Structures are given as structure tokens and as C-alpha cells.
Amino acid sequence: MYKKNTDENGLGHEVPVPKEMDYHGHPNYNMIYLTLIVLLGISLLGDLMPAKSLLIALVFGTAIIKAALVIRNFMHLKYENLFLWIISIGAVLFILLAFFWGMYPDFPLVKLELAPK
Amino acid sequence: MNRTITVRPGLRDIPQGRLGMWLLIAGELVIFGAAVVSYLLMRIRYPEWGEQAQYTSTALGALNTFVLLTSSFFVVKAHKASLAKDSKNVVRFLSLTLLCGLIFLIVKGIEYSTEISHGFTLRSPGLVDSGQGVASLFWMYYYLMTGLHGLHVLAGMIAIFVVMLQVRKGKYFHRVELAGMYWHMVDLIWIFLFPLLYILK
Numbered sequence: 001m002y003k004k005n006t007d008e009n010g011l012g013h014e015v016p017v018p019k020e021m022d023y024h025g026h027p028n029y030n031m032i033y034l035t036l037i038v039l040l041g042i043s044l045l046g047d048l049m050p051a052k053s054l055l056i057a058l059v060f061g062t063a064i065i066k067a068a069l070v071i072r073n074f075m076h077l078k079y080e081n082l083f084l085w086i087i088s089i090g091a092v093l094f095i096l097l098a099f100f101w102g103m104y105p106d107f108p109l110v111k112l113e114l115a116p117k
Numbered sequence: 118m119n120r121t122i123t124v125r126p127g128l129r130d131i132p133q134g135r136l137g138m139w140l141l142i143a144g145e146l147v148i149f150g151a152a153v154v155s156y157l158l159m160r161i162r163y164p165e166w167g168e169q170a171q172y173t174s175t176a177l178g179a180l181n182t183f184v185l186l187t188s189s190f191f192v193v194k195a196h197k198a199s200l201a202k203d204s205k206n207v208v209r210f211l212s213l214t215l216l217c218g219l220i221f222l223i224v225k226g227i228e229y230s231t232e233i234s235h236g237f238t239l240r241s242p243g244l245v246d247s248g249q250g251v252a253s254l255f256w257m258y259y260y261l262m263t264g265l266h267g268l269h270v271l272a273g274m275i276a277i278f279v280v281m282l283q284v285r286k287g288k289y290f291h292r293v294e295l296a297g298m299y300w301h302m303v304d305l306i307w308i309f310l311f312p313l314l315y316i317l318k
Contacts, residue, residue, distance in 0.1 A: 026197060033190040040182055044175070046316050059312040066186075066308045074193050075142075075301045083128050084139045091143035095150035103158060 024079035032073045039066050134295050142302045145269070149306045152265070156258050156313060169255035170318050172237060174228060178315030181224050182307060188217030189304045192277075192297040199293035204284050207293055211281040214300065218274040225267055232256075259314055266306055273300045 043062040049055040072078040077085065160166045195210035236243040239260050241253035273296070280296045283289045 029190060029193050029197070033186070036186045037183065040179065040186065043312060043316065044179055056317065059316050063308050063312050067305055070189060070301055070305050070308065074189050074304075075298055081128050081131055084131065084136075087139060087143045088146065091146045092150055095147050095154060099151070099154040099158065103155075 024076045027073045027078075029073070032069055036066055036069055039069075132291070134291065135298070138295050138298045142298065145302055145306075149262075149265070149309075152258075152262050153309055153313065156262065159254065159258065160313075160317075163251050163254075165249065165252040166255040167318055169237075169252050170314065172232065172235065173259070173315050174231070175315045177224055177228050178311050181221050182311045184217050184221050184224070185304045185307050188214045188221075189301050191217065192300050196294045196297050199284065199290040202287075202290055204287055204290075207284045207290070208281055211277050211284070211293070214277055215274055215281075218270055218277075221270055222267060225263065262310055263314070266303070266310060269303050269306070273303050276300075 039062045043059055046055045046059050049058060071088070077088065191210045191213040195207045195214065198206035198210060237256045237259075239257055241256045244250070244253035244256075276296045276299060280289065280292045284293060
């Protein structure tokens with residue numbers, strides 16, 4: 001981890017910072033917490049939506065924003081190396097694509113039959 | 118004018134503990150991702166699952182979401198205190214996190230007992246006997262996903278408790294962030310379980 005000090009001429013000087021002291025920055029946690037609670041409140045207004053599609057958009061939209069706030073700010077991913085972005089986001093994308101490409105085309109065509117008692 | 122810019126760390130700058138924790142989190146996301154996606158596929162295919170979701174308590178689910186979000190806030194506060202080697206505040210915020218975890222499990226226990234008393238179990242024999250076998254599978258998924266998540270909450274509480282004891286002795290302050298990252302992951306999973314199982318009826 002380095003901090004870059006720029007002088008009056010705009011020239012950068014990298015200054016190493018001990019990892020255990022300041023590995024990454026810190027956002028305004030109070031504001032992020034408040035935003036998360038407001039988003040939770042908004043997601044609970046789903047019953048007021050006139051159409052199911054709007055309800056789904058509202059509920060998943062707020063969930064995705066909440067998740068992004070937690071992962072970027074509380075887990076400090078926004079300060080991290082690109083490699084960690086790739087393994088975390090890649091894990092989720094992998095499972096989504098694997099399921100939808102691997103199962104979804106066949107899934108609606110097959111009727112589920114439960115074994116008799 | 119002099120100003121300081123924080124530079125994104127290189128791959129070799131990532132502390133081993135953080136890298137290991139991110140790999141663990143990626144693995145956990147695959148496990149829960151598989152459960153969530155297969156639930157979604159079933160939910161789209163069988164609308165009767167939506168009818169079963171009517172019986173989950175949105176109020177208790179929302180309360181638990183609030184509790185987990187609050188606990189995540191306490192964890193980052195503990196992490197910030199750990200950077201200043203302020204063991205008193207670290208212990209205080211981690212204790213509050215543990216309290217939130219305990220409240221979450223108690224509320225979940227209340228939900229489970231209500232649902233089981235109404236005959237909604239892993240097998241839901243009442244539904245199966247009345248010819249609603251497919252609908253009964255909703256409860257199997259419900260208990261699988263919330264139960265697995267509950268076990269992760271418990272594991273996170275144990276990890277945080279151990280770290281808290283170490284910090285009290287003035288040791289291993291950096292582990293606060295690692296235990297915290299795990300806890301945020303537990304919160305992250307619940308953020309998606311809540312709308313899937315409680316809001317979308």
C-alpha cells in the first residue's frame with residue numbers, strides 16, 4: 001500500500017504506508033448505514049406497487065443496491081486490487097451463468113414428478 | 118499545493134489474511150448462489166411456491182434484516198477502533214455485534230417454531246397428503262437456505278467471540294477486520310434471502 005504525495009509542480013512521490021496501520025481508506029459509515037436502513041424501508045413498500053413486475057424490480061433493485069453498499073464500503077472492496085473484484089464478482093457470475101445456461105433451457109420443459117410415498 | 122492520493126494496492130500488497138478471507142467468501146457465495154438460483158428457477162416454474170411464501174412473516178424477516186444491517190455497522194466501527202488499537206471500543210462494538218447475532222437467532226427460532234406448529238416442516242406431510250407435493254418443496258428450500266445461513270451466523274458469532282477475547286488481551290487487532298468481513302458476508306446473503314423468502318409472495 002502506498003500513498004502518493006503530489007508537490008506544487010504536480011510531481012508524484014510514493015510514500016509506503018505500513019499495511020497494519022492503514023491498508024485502505026474509510027468511507028462515512030454512518031451515512032452508509034442510514035442509506036441501508038432507508039433502502040430496507042423502501043423495499044417494504046412493495047405491497048403498494050400496482051403490478052408484480054414493479055414489485056420485483058423494487059425488491060431486487062433495493063437488494064442489489066444494499067449488497068453493493070455492503071460489499072464496496074463495509075467490506076472495503078472499492079479500495080481493493082482488481083484481482084479481488086474478479087474472484088468475488090466472478091464467483092457470483094459463474095454460478096448464475098452455470099445455472100441459467102446449464103439448466104434453464106431444459107428446466108421449464110420437464111414436469112417435476114415426486115416419488116410416491 | 119500538496120495533496121495525498123490513496124493508490125489502489127497491488128496484488129502483492131494484499132495481506133495474506135485478507136486474501137484468504139476473500140477466497141473463502143467467494144466459495145461461500147458459490148454455495149449460497151447455487152441455492153438461490155435453483156430456488157429462483159423453481160419459483161418461476163411453480164407459482165404455488167408463491168402461495169406458500171404467504172405464510173412467512175415479513176415483519177419478523179424485516180426485523181432480522183434490520184438487526185443484521187445494524188450488526189454490520191457495529192463491526193465496521195469495531196474495525197475502525199482496532200486500527201487505533203482501542204481495545205475497549207473494539208470489545209464494546211464486537212459485544213454489540215454478538216448481541217445482534219443472538220437476537221437474529223432468537224427471532225429465527227420464533228419463526229421456525231411458529232411455522233413448524235402450522236405443519237410446515239422439511240417434509241410438510243399435511244401438504245403432501247393433500248396432493249400439494251410440489252408446494253411442500255418450498256419449505257424444504259426455506260429450511261435449507263435459512264438453516265444454512267443460521268449456521269453461518271453461529272459460526273460468525275464464534276469467530277467474533279474468539280477475536281474479541283484476543284483483542285481484550287491486546288493481541289491480534291488485525292483479525293477484527295477478517296472476522297468482520299465474514300460477518301458482512303453473512304449479512305450480504307441475508308440481503309438476498311429476505312426478499313426471496315419474505316417479500317415476494
